[in-house]
Amino acid sequence: MSNKRVSYFYNPDVGNFHYGTGHPMKPHRLSVIHSLVLNYGLNNKMQIYRPYKASAHDMCRFHSDEYIDFLQRVTPQNIQAFTKHLSHYNVGDDCPVFYGLFDFCSMYTGASLEGAMKLNNNDCDIAINWSGGLHHAKKFEASGFCYVNDIVIGILELLKYHARVLYIDIDVHHGDGVQEAFYLTDRVMTVSFHKYGNYFFPGTGDMYEIGAESGRYYSVNVPLKEGIDDASYWQVFKPVILNVMDFFQPTAIVLQCGADSLANDRLGCFSLSTKGHGECVKFVRNLNVPTLVVGGGGYTLRNVARCWTYETSLLVDETISNELPYTEYLEFFAPDFTLHPDVVIRRENANSRQYLEAITKYVYDNLKMIQHSPSVQMQDIPGDAFIDDNKTKEEDPDVRISQELEDKTVEAKNEFYDGDKDHDREEMET
Numbered sequence: 001m002s003n004k005r006v007s008y009f010y011n012p013d014v015g016n017f018h019y020g021t022g023h024p025m026k027p028h029r030l031s032v033i034h035s036l037v038l039n040y041g042l043n044n045k046m047q048i049y050r051p052y053k054a055s056a057h058d059m060c061r062f063h064s065d066e067y068i069d070f071l072q073r074v075t076p077q078n079i080q081a082f083t084k085h086l087s088h089y090n091v092g093d094d095c096p097v098f099y100g101l102f103d104f105c106s107m108y109t110g111a112s113l114e115g116a117m118k119l120n121n122n123d124c125d126i127a128i129n130w131s132g133g134l135h136h137a138k139k140f141e142a143s144g145f146c147y148v149n150d151i152v153i154g155i156l157e158l159l160k161y162h163a164r165v166l167y168i169d170i171d172v173h174h175g176d177g178v179q180e181a182f183y184l185t186d187r188v189m190t191v192s193f194h195k196y197g198n199y200f201f202p203g204t205g206d207m208y209e210i211g212a213e214s215g216r217y218y219s220v221n222v223p224l225k226e227g228i229d230d231a232s233y234w235q236v237f238k239p240v241i242l243n244v245m246d247f248f249q250p251t252a253i254v255l256q257c258g259a260d261s262l263a264n265d266r267l268g269c270f271s272l273s274t275k276g277h278g279e280c281v282k283f284v285r286n287l288n289v290p291t292l293v294v295g296g297g298g299y300t301l302r303n304v305a306r307c308w309t310y311e312t313s314l315l316v317d318e319t320i321s322n323e324l325p326y327t328e329y330l331e332f333f334a335p336d337f338t339l340h341p342d343v344v345i346r347r348e349n350a351n352s353r354q355y356l357e358a359i360t361k362y363v364y365d366n367l368k369m370i371q372h373s374p375s376v377q378m379q380d381i382p383g384d385a386f387i388d389d390n391k392t393k394e395e396d397p398d399v400r401i402s403q404e405l406e407d408k409t410v411e412a413k414n415e416f417y418d419g420d421k422d423h424d425r426e427e428m429e430t
């Protein structure tokens with residue numbers, strides 16, 4: 001539990017965006033978390049930065065020029081002119097056009113990018129961006145409330161200095177956008193723990209998705225059933241991550257902390273407490289590898305705020321009181337006004353011990369197939385993102401951009417688009 005240098009990236013404007021009335025994604029949660037972080041005094045334990053805003057050029061390191069150009073130009077006023085493009089880019093319902101959309105993407109993406117740069121320069125050991133973690137965004141389109149994939153862009157920056165980057169995702173949904181981006185490379189291992197089955201969004205993440213070509217065995221999926229509690233989650237999380245560390249030996253980690261895996265989430269169906277969720281974060285912190293920590297899903301605002309505030313305290317290794325400090329948002333936390341309210345478990349844990357043991361063994365058997373600590377050659381290190389601003393666009397061999405991917409994207413869309421979407425949980429559970 002050595003002391004770590006923690007950098008925290010927060011743009012005070014990022015909480016002011018609105019996806020629209022009734023939409024479950026509420027950027028306002030970021031203002032609430034920041035207020036709790038300040039009032040607990042956690043700002044004294046870390047460096048706070050107002051982050052860089054990502055440019056269209058930064059975003060095009062992963063996304064197509066046409067898609068980013070569209071995001072830059074579309075507004076609620078001119079949306080009629082883009083009618084044809086909306087469905088093409090999967091923008092409209094789940095991923096609405098709202099005021100300042102591109103600015104919002106610039107803020108959360110720039111924070112992840114700057115976090116990766118600070119880690120690369122050894123300016124910190126841990127970089128936190130609660131506004132990031134939008135893991136569903138695809139190269140050519142928006143998906144599941146995500147427009148620009150800040151995680152992929154952050155990992156691409158880390159790959160300039162790191163031979164192997166590990167991605168860990170504890171959101172209730174499969175980290176499909178990140179997995180797809182790095183499906184063919186052995187330089188990034190993606191590990192996602194998520195609800196799978198009954199058409200739960202996004203529909204991917206079966207344990208048999210293991211990567212392809214050079215990336216075979218470098219995608220790890222842990223499909224879980226509803227109602228998983230702290231003890232069961234830990235039973236699978238700890239051995240899987242220990243085995244991944246042993247076989248892959250990453251030199252940098254990106255941890256996506258989606259809080260929709262908490263009990264009583266508006267969209268999720270797991271039964272984790274903030275302590276159980278935080279245990280995973282603490283465990284990754286104590287692996288002593290430079291780590292970019294990002295947010296993600298989380299749709300019961302008061303619980304997301306509790307969770308990421310608590311996890312900030314774990315990352316800076318500071319014990320904080322269960323009694324919440326006074327903030328302008330205190331009424332959100334009635335009636336208990338605590339950091340760790342009792343978890344009321346509303347659904348049975350459908351994950352048997354045997355089921356979890358079987359997945360853990362399957363993952364272990366696959367990991368054994370990769371060469372122990374492959375010696376990936378360091379390539380010439382390209383310049384840092386902010387300086388390297390010429391418009392020449394190199395093909396990046398570590399990002400998956402093949403025709404096969406395009407085909408797969410279309411196929412996935414047909415397969416899953418019409419079914420459930422993130423917001424209609426009632427339907428999903430029948």
Ligand SMILES: [Zn+2]
Nearest residue numbers: 171173260297
């Ligand atoms: Zn999610």
